[in-house]
Amino acid sequence: MKQSRPPIVVVMGHVDHGKTTLLDHIRKTTVASKEAGGITQSIGAYEIEHTPAGSKEAKRITFIDTPGHEAFSKMRERGAKIADLAILVVAADDSVKPQTKNALKYIQEEKVPFIVAINKIDKPGADIEKVVNDLMQLGIYLEGKGGDVSWHAVSAKTGEGVNELLDLILLTSELEDIHCIGDNVASGVVISVRMDSKRGLVAGVIIKEGMLMQGYTIATHSTSGKVRTLENFMGKAIQQLEPSAPALIIGFEKAPQIGEIFCAHKDEKVLHESLIKLEKMLPNENKNTSFEKGEKRLAIVLKADEAGTLEVLNEVMGRLAKTLPLAIVKSSVGPVTEGDVKDADSMKAAIIGFHTKMDRAAENMALAKKILFFNSPIIYELEKQVAEHAEKLTTKEFRTIEILGVFGGAKGKERVVGGRVALGPIKNQESFEIWFDTKLIGKGKILNLQSGRKDIAEAETGIEVGLLVESDDPIRVGNRLVFAYP
Helix, strand or coil: CCCEECCEEEEEEEECHHHHHHHHHHHHHCHHCCCCCCCCCCCCCEEECCCCCCCCEEEEEEEECCCCCCHHHHHHHHHHHHCCCCEEEEECCCCCHHHHHHHHHHHHHHHCCCCEEEEEECCCCCHHHHHHHHHCCCCCCCCCEECCEEEEEECCCCCCHHHHHHHHHHHHHHCCEEEEECCCCCECCCCCCCCCCCCEEEEEEEEEEEECCCCCCECCCCEEEEEEEEEEECCECEEEEEEEEEEEEEEEEECCCCCCCCEEEEHHHHHHHHHHHHHHHCCCCCCCCCCCCCCCCEEEEEECCCHHHHHHHHHHHHCCHHHHHHHHHHHEEEEEHHHHHHHHHCCCCEEEECCCECHHHHHHHHHHHHHCCCEEECCHHHHHHHHHHHHCCCCCCEEEEEEEEEEEEECEHHHHHECCCCCCCECCCCCEEECCCCCEEEEEEEEEEEEEECCCCCCCCCCCCEEEEECCCCCCCCCCCCCCCC
């Protein structure tokens, strides 16, 4: 049975144009002040009630706040796909910017009805007419300015025009006839996943159809579970939630992917029949780069604090893998654990951490097994570090000796080995890294370099050499000694 439901609204626009501040004013919270730099770094959903002018009945609106930072373009795309309406926020003192165009592109591609909110009209440099003209250059003609795109001028800081904007959202939703089918299977979209140290996996979802209830079996294409705990967006435990409501769910056996559809029902057979039907509506994306055994690539295990940041990390590392010898072999949410280190060791992989930490036991194991660990809260720093290290695997750029023999036992830190210079020149007394396949296993220094039992100062490409080296780490046949640029 067809029935109306509250609109799900996505807020989009350029970084610092006031998206989160606008939502902050609407829901009377202080989210913006709690976030570093005021930049939202994960998708959140919030539900409000608003009484339109001339009405006595309050109506619900669900807002999805999407990040404005360029690195999160994939998440903005997902946000547009699940929304009924969009608000394109443009600052009156800054006008149209690259991410404004980017957000508009997603809105138009997904055919999402949208409203323009010209924000920061309280600022000294505010110029509404410039925004209107710049939007015209993009083919967006506003109402009263020669077009039919609804808009309103607001100040998220003072609240001017915000109530009128909410009225406009509800009016637009009525004209768009937003509705759901009132069957008994709950379904919707996963919009966030994070690992809580005390409660485990917490998934944020938006309900699109049906009533979601505690105790239901829940499933997506990649995982399933039971709704052990159901909370509204404020974190309050609740027995059931209606369509368009944001919800927090505890009960997934493993982390679902952001953007996946879910179905939930008390009858598993009904649940899976519905899931099969709904899965046809969304593509099944595989973001991980494949890794074929034997390729000279640096295998990497990705870890992040929540699914949103993990998706960004996957996207950035996947982009690097197109031009550098990298292969993503595993990615998951949460702190780096001993299990992750064991997996990295077995796959000869490095671990990349974004907005997450390595626990003490895992750290000790990683040190013992000499597992590389790159960690930073800044995505571009991680990108730079991993790119620089991946380049060391290319023997075309880094000078290398392939180890062909190991002679006698170690005497303290000293070892005698033999090998062939794959790329030279190699000089006596140089320091090196010890690599096995795609794994860095140690470091050392040449104490003496010989060829044909004679001491030499330098060895060119193709020459077989004997080396007396100093290293805390063992060197075995099949290892490579990798040297920095001369």
